[in-house]
Structures are given as C-alpha cells and as structure tokens.
Amino acid sequence: MFTTQRSFLRDIVWQRLRHNRMALAGGVIVLTMFLMAATASLIDADPAAIDISQRLLPPSWQHPLGTDDLGRGVLVRMLYGARISLLVGFLAVGISSIIGIVLGSLAGYYGRWVDALIMRFVDIMLCFPTFFLILAVIAFLEPSIWNIMIVIGLTSWMGVARLVRAEFLSLRQRDFVLAAQALGASDLRLIFRHILPNALSPVLVSATLGVAGAILTESALSFLGIGVQPPTPSWGNMLITGKQTLGSAWWLSVFPGLAILITVLGYNLLGEGVRDALDPRLKE
C-alpha cells in the first residue's frame, strides 16, 4: 500500500485540489488568462494601429468587442493587456516573495536582535498606506511598467516575511532540524535543505493571492494615469479611455473591467483552494 505513494505535494494536495470545484474554476480562469496572453503573440494585429474611420464601433464580426476612440480593436488590446497584467502580477509577486523569504528566514533563523530589527522594519513598512506610498514613489519615477512592478513588489513583501518567520520559528525547534544540527550541518544547509523547503507552503498560497492583488494595483495605477502609459494597452488604462464615452460606447470599459474582475476572482479562488489543499489538519 505504501509503494504507490510518492510525495505529499504531488498526491494528497493534487487530489484535494481536483475535488474542489471552486479551485478548479479558479485554475481554469488563470489558464485562460495565460492563453489570452499567448494568443496576443500569435494573431497578426497591432494593438496600437490607429484607424480614425473605424472609431467607436460597437461589437461586430470584424471587431468582436468593438473599437475604441482611435479605431483600435478592443479585443486585440485586451489580449495584449493580459500580457501586461500577467507580467506585472508575476514579477511583482516574485520580487515581494524573494524579499519576504530572505528577510523572514533571517529573522526566524537568527532570532534575537536580527529578528527584532527586521520585524520592527516590517511594522514600519506596514504603517504606510501602501497605495499612497506607491503613488508617492511613482510621482518621483518615470511611470513605466518596470517601475510599477518593482514598486508593487517592494511594498508588498511584509506579509510573506511574517509568514516565513513564523514557519522558521516553529521548524527551528523540530526534531529533524535539531538532528541535522547535531550532525554538524552548517547554517546554510539547515536553512536551505531542512527549514525552507518545509516553510514554503504558506508562501505559495500567499503568492497566488498576491498575484490578484498586484494585478488590481496595476489596474488602479493605470486607471489613474500613472501606471502603464498609452499606447501600451493595459486593462487599467483601457478603463480610463472608456470613461468619457461610457454612455455611448459601453464596450470600451465593460470588457476590460470584467476581465479584471474575473481574473482577480480566479486567482483568489485558486489561492484559497491551494490553501485548503495544503492544510495538513484537513482530512479527506
């Protein structure tokens, strides 16, 4: 009975995830977004090609989601926008996860003044209202997609740091870590071979949920005009273009708005599904 079992992650977690319908729906949405981003590269259409004769056309066969005030296809721009959202979401979360893991590990492993220093820094960072901090920083920098990703990443690592620290504190005293220490394992070996691999489950969950947050923040910044700059399409700056013509050309804002809503929902559902699947206290 034991021979077919391999690892906790591959079997139990995947089994649980497969039987959670909401998580599956979330996974499908996330996959769809990747497909959209991939389609953008395949189709032969320029998201920035202006054609004044085709402006503000309602959805039709030629333009399935209509055209905007400069005659550009909304569908094409949304496919490109999916790439921006994915890029921002994953890179921002990547940055925040790396910072959070490194600082959380240091604080949890070394304890004492290292812990006190890092955790007070976390407290200070948490005192700032994140969105206004981002606004302030962006005001000084050139609003580009790269700057946005970095700034979102730099202002959202505190939760991860706390999670990782808490995992380290409890794993540090576990027998298998003491056993490795008793064998003479170095600090680096203890951290990277024994503690960190066992501390990553909550980070995975928080990263999945974090992607949704980053996408939402990017959309909000772009909506305010200090995010991704036109003519590069992003779901956020498409919303603002549609705002003036909301009464006459609803398709300009409704489709990007729905895309943001559904994507964020998808990541949240998937994240919660992963969290439930990884919870060792839940039995079948």
Added chain:
Amino acid sequence: MPLLQIENLRKSFRTSSTLGGSGARLVAVNDVSFTLEQGETLGLVGESGCGKSTTGKLIMQLQKADQGRVLFNDTDLTTLSARQMRPFRRQIQMIFQDPFSSLNPRMTVSSILSEPLIIHKLVPARQIRDRVIELLEKVGLTAEHEQRYSHEFSGGQRQRIGIARALAVEPQLIIADEPVSALDLSVQAQILNLLQELQQQHNLSYLFIAHDLAVIEHVSDRIAVMYLGNIVELTDAETLYKNPRHPYTEALLNAVPVADPDHPRPAPLSGEIPSPVNPPSGCYFHPRCPYADQLCREHSPPLTDSGDKHLVACHHSEQVGQYLIRRR
C-alpha cells in the same frame, strides 16, 4: 578517564511576559553532574519536565548551558565554537523521541542517510550509495526502502532510520532521548534489542533517557534518577531496583505496574510535581515525601556517596525502603 564527564550543569529559561519584559526564570537543569564510561549505558529517568531531555540537548550543545562543563574525552565542549564543535559531532549523536518529527518530510531516506556522510566527507561520492544501503541493512531495513519518503514508513521503521542516521558518522556516544516511548510495546522490544546489538558491535556508550523504569532497567548499567532539575540518586541498575535510597526512587519503583491482582497497591505519591519556576524550599521533594521533616524543609541535601558509589541526595536515606513493595 571517563568518556563523558558532566560537571555542575545548569540551564534556565526566561519566561517572558507579554510586554517583552523579563519574567520569572524557569530552572530546567539545576546542578547536574555525572560520568559515563566507554561502552556503558547510563539510564536517566524522571517525570516529564524534570530536565532530562534538556540535559541531553546541553551535552549535544544544541542548547548552551548557563554554567558547568561537558567534558568529552577531556575536552570541554561548552567552550567550543560551532566550527570547533564539528569534529565532536561525529563522536556524539542523538536519537529522538518522536519518529514522526525527527525525519525531514521532504527528504528521501537515501538523502537523509547520505547527509552525515556528505557533511563530514566520510566516503567518496560514488561509495555513498553503498554506505547508505549498508546502514539500512544494519538497522534491519533493506535497499528497496532507499528512495522512499519518511511518511511511507511505520513508527518503528522511522525510528530505525533515525538510528541509522546516528550511526552514519560512527559515533562513540549516543544520546537516546526516549527512543521507544512513542512506539507500540512489541516494537519497543525490537528497537531496544537493536540498540543493544549495535552497542556490542560498535562498543557504543549510551545516555539513555526515559520516563519508564521498566524500559530503563532492561538496558542500563547504571541509572540516574532526576527530579526537578537535580539528580537525586545515581547507582548501578541492580542496586537501584533492590535497594533504593531516595524516597522518590522508592515511589517510582512502587508505581511500576505488576501483572498480579494480589500484588499490594502502593500509596500513590501525593501532590503534583512542583513548578520549576517557583520550586519549594529546602529539598525539592519534601512536599511529596513521606519521610520529610523540618530539616528537609529548610536545607537542600547534597548528592553524596553513601558507600559503594551509591550517590543519594536525601537527609534520611538510611530510613528509605520501608514503604518499598518487594516484587515477587
């Protein structure tokens, strides 16, 4: 020269209050001294919370002692840096109580067992696998177990893996921290027999920590009884069982169940083990002791040799034994 000599070991923990201010001090190990000879098994027995596991961790330098010395082959381990300690980690190893938390759930058996070989560069890379299989076979497992994860094993099998891991560095001394108390009774006997076989094969010395007198009688040459961070009695196993000189040992022996309905029932020890944060005055055992008098309430008895290397910390050791129920 003894292999291991512990002198006046002391360890306390600060119980922090919620505001981060320093709270009371919990003295886990008060003043512990003993020696351990090459090839010997010293049993260390006592109730939960008496400091026996902490003593083991202090010897392994997994925790730093506040005071005292840990002499291993005449080197004081408490003064060594982590780097200087490393060669000694090959000579002292530990077996843990809970086989479900002592193995890394994300590592296969082969990576768990090859890790000590890699850390201490014991064998060339291409011989690691052979050595891992040799270790597995030594503890009664087979090569086919090599690529599995620890959760695929039973408690007894996991404990065997933990023993193989300790053996990998060919240590002289193994600190076994309640190695069988989490196992089924039938499995306990297997593991105890395995430990004894290995002791004979490799001339190992054991510090065998347990709370179960029946287990410890089976394996020990000498036994130290701990109560609230102090050793209260230390002598060879046979003498301890036949002729206990400390009232706590007497009470523990009376508490060992006997499979005989006509066997007289002992009077259970009254009261709870006192809090190590706020221990009683004088002899720590006096609130629960049937022999206690004014002297015991005021003065703590030192651990003294009452003849034949039988160490006892009691003012009235010559009276002890009158409540002992002889086993038939």
